[in-house]
Amino acid sequence: MTDTFTHKCPNCGGPLLFDPKDQKFHCEYCLSVYTEAEVTAYEASQRDAHLEKNTDQTYESDLTFTADSQVDEMTVEEKSAFKEASGTDTMDEDTLEGAMELFDCPSCGAQIVTEATTAATYCYYCHNPVVLSGRLSGKFLPEKVLPFAIEKEEAVEKFLAWAKKKWFIPKDFFNKEQIDKMTGVYFPYWVVDAQIDGQMSGLGTTIRIWRIGDIEYTETKQFDVQRQGKISFKELIKNALSKNVQQKMVEAVQPFLLDKAVSFKSQYLAGFQAEKRDIEYEAIQQSIQNELKEYSESILRDTASGYTTLTKLRTDISLDNEKNHYMLLPIWVVTYRSNDQSKKVYYYAMNGQTGKVSGILPISYKRLGLFTFGIFATILAIFLIGGWFI
Structure with a gap:
């Protein structure tokens, strides 16, 4: 109950x-x-x-x-x-x-x-x-909640400032009633910390070419490359809500200032909407572990710089420690339904702490067409006037 x-x-x-x-x-x-x-x-x-x-x-x-x-x-x-x-x-x-x-x-x-x-x-x-x-x-x-740091009035100002930098946006997009629909929502996320023990070996080749007179010299050297180290990952954020179909858009407003998160108290939800998770950690654990291993391999490869080629790579990545935390993170969300025949819905997200915005803005093809026609008319007028004086 x-x-x-x-x-x-x-x-x-x-x-x-x-x-x-x-x-x-x-x-x-x-x-x-x-x-x-x-x-x-x-x-x-x-x-x-x-x-x-x-x-x-x-x-x-x-x-x-x-x-x-x-x-x-x-x-x-x-x-x-x-x-x-x-x-x-x-x-x-x-x-x-x-x-x-x-x-x-x-x-x-x-x-x-x-x-x-x-x-x-x-x-x-x-x-x-x-x-x-x-x-x-x-x-x-939830173990922790990251409280909103941006109130609605400031969120609206930041959103409009972001949108107005773009051209050819439909005028009704800036309708007050439309912008007032902006809603603060606490979304559920899994936050992962992990320790990786990684090893890599391979064959590094360097090639040096130089010329003396008419003779070109090539020097090839090969090296056994070994890398070993411990890699720490902190605060890898993963979605915990299946209906969040716009997850890529939400990921684009990261990073979140997780050091400002506090122990969960329902009081912080007062005045906002909130969602509970419906994705358990076990359901995404394997994909997270694969992602961590790929990151680790990439980091080890990046340390082996200075070689012309790096071949016969062999890696051994083991996950030493893995911890997950269930948290609620603050996001301002707003939607816009276009007035054209498609009635397409656009989704926007704003980081509730930093104000970073993500989303694809609609284009008014009528305004774009008028602008294009104006440029064409101006160029034509200049051409005709120039031709008249000539």
Whole structure:
């Protein structure tokens, strides 16, 4: 059973939101500001008081609702909105039902529609942040979270500054309503540290050519090349969410400043969306090990420089130590659906700490055509005027 809750202000009971600018928790109602330690202490005291009052009951928040009995009651518009928001546009009704779950909002009681991997979201009615704690507990409890360092206003500014450097972008791309859809999401990742013991041997050949008078000399030398060493890999980041089809785009916003990660507390999710992992480490472990070995072989080869050729290479790579950590990393995401006949959807990601942006911008072929025609008309005018004076 998944508990749903909202982090409440100790002063007025309003919802708390995490502010990336000062790394503290703000109440928009009474304007109180709290540190993570203050929020944690307050919630611990609330739980203790509740347990003392109800010693014969197990403390729980709100009850979970299964989607199967509720989905049919959704309107066409609600289903369409869910599909667009969750990237499940191509799902049929039966598959869609299996992808959705419904919960009660702990603040207003309205039903919240989520995907199976959603761990934090907003209530569409009262707009209060909601955390689905059962999805971030037990084996799904992240070890660390890297808090957002860029707030939404700054993220929008950085995104627009990046986009405006490009030419021929459709005007509706910069529509305020479009940009306001930018959403902060904590995505799940496996972070891997490893120690490699590597050896390499090969035949190195050097060739030197010189000329004295009419005679050309060639000197060939061959060497037995041996390399051996220990290689350390730190913070290799791998996706832990199968629906993240735009993973290459997300990888392009690396690196993340993982030294600023903190022990996981659900308070950091307040005001953002979050996903839980659905890819276990065992499923990708072999590919990660192969990748580490390829990196190691490349590093050993690079140390054997200065030879004209390097042949008969033999390598022995062994993995001495391998550790993985489950973390939530901050990414601002925004989508754009073109107004042309294709209705193509473009995805963009921004590193929630550094502001680095990734994504392919759309092109307005109408604007490109007008620009090209303008250049052609200008060149033609210059040619005609020049010919007239001649």
